[in-house]
Amino acid sequence: MTQISIGVPVFNGAKSLDAVLECLRVQTFTDFEVIISDNGSTDGSKEIAAGFAARDSRFRLVEHAHNIGAKNNFLSLVEEANCDLFIWRADDDLCDPDFLAILKRHFDSNPELALAAPRVKFVHDDGSPNYEEDFQILSDKIRPLRIGDALMGASSSWIFGLWKRDALRHALEITLPTYPYVWGWDPLTLLPPLLDERVETDANALLIKKSISTARYRWQVPAREMWEMRRAFSRTCFIAFRQRDWTLAERVIVGVYVFRFANLRVYRFWKTVRAQMREWLGLKRRQRRSVEG
Template identity: 30%
Template sequence: MLSMMDEPLVTIGMPVRNGGDQIRVAIDSLLSQTHRNLRLIISDNCSTDDTVAICEAYAREDSRVTVVRQPENLGICGNFRFVLMQAESPYFMWACHDDVWAPEFVRKNLANLTANPAAVASTSRVIMALPEGPQELSNGTFALRGDQRERLARFFWDPGEVSRFYGVFRTEALKRSFPADIDVFGYDWIVMALNLLEGEHLELPEVLLTREAHTEDHYHRTLVRNQPKALYRWLPHLPMTQVLRHRLPPEVWRACRGAIMRRNAIQMLMYAKYRLPLMAPVVRTLAQLERARTRSGNSSAHPL
């Protein structure tokens, strides 16, 4: 286990591979947090660019930074889990190499958790930004309160970009939410679902994080590249659904299985649009109908 003389209140885990073009801005914004009592663990997943050299330069200048060079590629899910499991602090957050945090992000989310003992996670509103493109608010940070069934059912009805994954968490509850055997498409949804069994998720009303958005077909191109089974390409959330059926308490599964099946149908249509461009007009029409039917309160339709 990694150690330091004065264990911080917050550990920030940054899994990265080939992030040299953008990582300086991300690290600078993390080390400039007004909450200073933190540790940044960077886990390099066999980068082939100058990522390691950049990160090690920061580590030499700031004792709060630790760089771990993985001897073999852990995969995305494995690297995210690795940095979490190194944390010994009461609170933890993940950080991507291409995101930027306002200086008050950590302090305000910590204060939110301190004031709400029933909560296990807090995040701010989030801006999603495409390089040289438009910016829009993430629809994946809304608060999730109530009992377990209410929290899970609302989450799966419209998880959005799951930007809540990048909030501040109570460490031990998050570790219990990240089993070692869930490396499937949608693993971040699984982790958030299991974390919602632990307690409530909170949202600050202000924007304190800017995330780099991906193009519409990014995840499906990744799926084609990494998934050899055609069935799981057309039903990308089927493995996720199988994990959830096994992991969720029966009464919680019954409460949210309809929303989970709906997510499977939406993802199948998104993949069909990607693989069969002639399907795009049909999918867009269905998306418009879906948005008109479900847009109310804090919820918004999943973008097809």
């Protein structure tokens, strides 16, 4: 049976999709399937994906007749997958040839693992380096401090690491019902395995992501929606927190970190306050950019 499913959600990603799929095709670990979910693209993305599927039986194309939204496109791939291990790959992300092999070894040595996370390098559109996220989870502290460090240092881009699919489904079952928004769902999905200490990091596995020059969600979002998202995010964080078995001391320490996580990983408090003040003062704000991918 194939060991790893790779889900590639794409919407009008023709500019970079060929390089992304080729990057996966030449991985040194070869026992995988690639599922490309085209979200109603109009730029030739579907034809690029179909070409790979015709040349390599490990690739297959799933077509959506109309755009179902970025989040739904991502989530649909979890159910399309056939393997116990699963990875998302954005339609403009690249990696080293040993990426899958390196992360797969973590599951070979730790069957209880939920997620193996890579080092993340951000580059500009021309490929020049921007910055790196290279936080490594260490084990030289007591449990609540280890968990706290992981919550503060985890990259949202770890969502593109290698997951045990059942663990990913479990995390989504906890977080999706009370947090329906696009912005912030990725760090929220990381929260349950981070609380359970079922995440390992590996700096030798390099994921290369394009820096986003124009944020998809800025302070143009109405303040009312920003407050709603903050409340939903925090509520969901503490639902996951309360489901774990903690000692009193652990509950106090980890609870502080979860509170900080809830404030930092979605619209921050003072940013939301400033947006509210601008609305009260009647200041004009720029147009919100829509998310369709």
